[in-house]
Amino acid sequence: MTTTAAAAAATEPMLASFLDRWLARVQSPRPLRAWSMCSSFEPARLFPGDRNRDRSTRRRSWLLLVDQLASTDDADATDTEAVLVAGVTIYEYRHAGAATSIAEDTPKEKPASATAAAAAAAAVEAPEETTLYVEKVDTTGYMAHAAGATSRLSAAVALVLGYLDYMRTTRTPVAPLNIHVFARAQPQYLFANSAENSCKRALDDRALVRWWLRTLEALQNPSRVPVAVDSVDAAKADTANEVSSDGIEHQYWLVPGYAVSELGEWARAAAGHGWCYGVPYAPNAQARRVLPRFPDDPIARMLDGAASAGMSVCDFLALLALGEECGSGRVTGVYTLRLTACTNAASLPTGEKVDSASKERDDADGAYAAVTRWLMRHAGFATLAEARTCTQKMAMLCKKHHVCPHIVPAVVVASSPVAADGKPADAAVPTESKGVSAVVNNLQSLVRKRPVSTPTETPRAVNNLQGLIKRRKPA
Numbered sequence: 001m002t003t004t005a006a007a008a009a010a011t012e013p014m015l016a017s018f019l020d021r022w023l024a025r026v027q028s029p030r031p032l033r034a035w036s037m038c039s040s041f042e043p044a045r046l047f048p049g050d051r052n053r054d055r056s057t058r059r060r061s062w063l064l065l066v067d068q069l070a071s072t073d074d075a076d077a078t079d080t081e082a083v084l085v086a087g088v089t090i091y092e093y094r095h096a097g098a099a100t101s102i103a104e105d106t107p108k109e110k111p112a113s114a115t116a117a118a119a120a121a122a123a124v125e126a127p128e129e130t131t132l133y134v135e136k137v138d139t140t141g142y143m144a145h146a147a148g149a150t151s152r153l154s155a156a157v158a159l160v161l162g163y164l165d166y167m168r169t170t171r172t173p174v175a176p177l178n179i180h181v182f183a184r185a186q187p188q189y190l191f192a193n194s195a196e197n198s199c200k201r202a203l204d205d206r207a208l209v210r211w212w213l214r215t216l217e218a219l220q221n222p223s224r225v226p227v228a229v230d231s232v233d234a235a236k237a238d239t240a241n242e243v244s245s246d247g248i249e250h251q252y253w254l255v256p257g258y259a260v261s262e263l264g265e266w267a268r269a270a271a272g273h274g275w276c277y278g279v280p281y282a283p284n285a286q287a288r289r290v291l292p293r294f295p296d297d298p299i300a301r302m303l304d305g306a307a308s309a310g311m312s313v314c315d316f317l318a319l320l321a322l323g324e325e326c327g328s329g330r331v332t333g334v335y336t337l338r339l340t341a342c343t344n345a346a347s348l349p350t351g352e353k354v355d356s357a358s359k360e361r362d363d364a365d366g367a368y369a370a371v372t373r374w375l376m377r378h379a380g381f382a383t384l385a386e387a388r389t390c391t392q393k394m395a396m397l398c399k400k401h402h403v404c405p406h407i408v409p410a411v412v413v414a415s416s417p418v419a420a421d422g423k424p425a426d427a428a429v430p431t432e433s434k435g436v437s438a439v440v441n442n443l444q445s446l447v448r449k450r451p452v453s454t455p456t457e458t459p460r461a462v463n464n465l466q467g468l469i470k471r472r473k474p475a
Helices: 003-010 012-026 112-120 155-170 205-220 232-241 265-272 298-304 313-320 351-377 384-400
Strands: 032-038 042-044 056-068 082-095 129-139 177-183 248-254 333-339 406-408
Touching: 012 032, 012 155, 012 406, 032 351, 032 384, 056 155, 056 351, 056 384, 082 155, 082 384, 129 155, 155 177, 155 205, 177 205, 205 248, 205 265, 205 333, 298 313, 351 384
Parallel strands: 129 177
Antiparallel strands: 032 056, 032 406, 042 056, 056 082, 082 129, 177 333, 248 333
8 A cells, every 4th residue: 555545545525526616616506525536646657758747647537417307406315317427537647757867057167077967967846747648538428517607618628627627726736736738539539339229419520629728728718607696606616716717837738630720710819819839849849758648548558559650749740640540531629728827725644544544545546446447348328228227226335335426406597587477477488408598589570561452252344355356257
């Protein structure tokens, strides 16, 4: 049992508070249940081409959201009325920062031996960094929203922002945080056969690129995300915990194969929110040295190929645009954010709680292995009945390993005023937004209609030209 694993197990309650804050914006009329599971940290190679940063550790986190169809707040309620609605998988890496050299700061008057010693001691490593790779985000299409909610957040967005906000706030104050996303459109990512559900709205490639831009912008400026007036607690929490975008060192986005001039309104909107088009690496730097390699990542697969040997970043991006994932007219998105050290970050629990967290860590490892194995090999979400069965099985596996969900209370949306006849006072004109419709001007009474003549039994006389025709007399 390592100190890192124990600390990870002890941070779950803090993660729940961040999920609460963001899931309140979903405005579900029923209580939601959120499961968070993660593996233990294991050795990994994030930068194989850089000896100074080659050593790293990683873990994989799963966030699963269940819509409690039964109207109950009881955590022990039957799971047959519950269904998985959204899921997110994220890799977390901890590694050394890029080494810095202080040889240029060595005084010139020192002898060569002293200068050499200073240069040798200049391998001063930067503080440990945390890198997050958002691997997959998926929904099943069975989410139900509160009727009358005029501003709501999707469950998938809430899960992503809740976890990223948690990592941003609880990181070590002096440690930078890097966030990487590779967006590629697929009908399903985590939930098998969910694409067969007609209620699921899978985004196409262009819509997915815009979706990630808006989602990551909401992380930088939480006040831009709408909050319902009835969600008072969520609004207070957001006001108290709002974090400005001042701590962002850089934020880059790239659509491989497209120049910024070809993106039109996309590029203008992104530039207005501080996005830079491209990647945060020197064009002539070696691609294998500076680009991180993540699991199931098209960039990592191309870096491992022989064609990328000795390539610069500029040449590699040109090759990436012609690859299988980004070529053939497909639109993909590459996003890279770096958050600098912050002064108001809450530090993670220390290693003093190793013994007390050992049992919880073992349970979390067991639940993670069992649930991920079940979802990847046996689960199916083509129909609501199948989705409920899979959700029930997942809940049983978690209960077996003593992993309990976090209950997110339902959001009560104010109902419309009711008239004396029992009908809603504003239910006259439904709109596509399903919100309260505005009064529409009715100009029907101002239109003067042309009177319609009543037909009579005697037909109207018709001009008869028969009498004007002169006929020749027969000879």
